[in-house]
Amino acid sequence: MVSRAALAADPDAVARGAYLAAAAGCDTCHTDSERGGRPYAGGRPLATGFGTIPTPNITPDKETGIGRWSNADFSRALRWGIAPDDSHYVPVFPYVFYNRLSDADLADLKAFLDSLAPVSRADLKGAQSTALAERAQAAIAVAATPAPGPWRSDPQQDAVWNRGAYLVASVGRCDDCHTPRNWLGAPDSDRFLAGNKAGPKPTQAPNITPDAETGIGKWSEDDIVGVLTDGHTPDFDFVGGAMAEIVKNTSRLTAEDRRAIAVYLRSVPPQPSPEKR
């Protein structure tokens, strides 16, 4: 499965990129698993506000994948949601969060994707040319997102906290679903992780701040690690819906990284939900 290009690539970069891709779950959307599609070759039908569109092929196929992309193309696509042909992606691709990925992590991700065997998906070409209004809306949302740009560590906090904060903000993108959006469609930073009734459609995302009554304030660090490991909650329910897909990603993290996320989540400001859930 490893292409010739990969032999020239730095194997450590490829391995680090593979870990990030697994953590973000790139394959979850960019694989048409229901119909036995090849990993990362796209084609999974994703429901968006503008109808159902197939996900793009992100294998390094030159014609139908990202084989001709430069590192700059890749960074622009992931950080700003703009394709090399200057078209904007629909926001179901969570570039608002990948905006915070470090340069090094973006380079590693690209090295990993470049190491995959190219898959030709001529059937998908041009499938994304619709949804212009939603793309424009997404561009506004990213422009309105406070403090975009590569993540900066907080020197007041230790390495574990900073690692957790980075994972939550970037590949984990917890606020994609758990933070309510403001009128511009950007996550409302004043209500960070306080739950979102509107998303992910058609369901709602709970408050995951440490508020004792309406959030997860009663959860221990181990409880958070538990749900990220296998999906179980402290009362041995198992998460479903969109979170079940996220657990597939978080279960691939190292135990240390899951712990870091738990440490960080327990440190964010508690936010009571307006009404009890």
Add this chain to the structure above:
Amino acid sequence: MQGSLKLLAIGVAFAIGAISPVAGVAQDKAKVFKDREALMKQQGADLGAVKGYLDDKNDQAKAQAGATDLVQTMKKIPDVFPQGTAGGDPEGKYAAKPEIWSNWNGFLAARDAAAQRTDALVTAVKTGDKAQIQTAFAELGKNGCTGCHEKFREELKK
């Protein structure tokens, strides 16, 4: 005399038969929701016993009893999802999606995926090796329980 009693009995039986489906549907549905929730809670408790062993909160025997019971409760899942029982207790948190019945084979496949991983969990618990149990537990969680909840369960909006 005996003949008329028999007739009366038949008449009563018919009357009950005619009335009960009408009066019984709502009641039956409520009972199904209750049974469904009870079965899921029982499964949660079974898994809690396994996790309790991993976390040194209870002994291996209790974990083994939980895992063994889970094998049985997995078999009962289709029984608590009879046709026409989409939705859930309005007081509760979750509802069964109509997809369960429109994709019954998919639903059974998801149950089978969980059942298979439950068997693996029983095997792991018997060894007493916590690393093995943890792996089997996580496998059941992320590809069994959540696999089914991902596709077939929805949250009731409050």
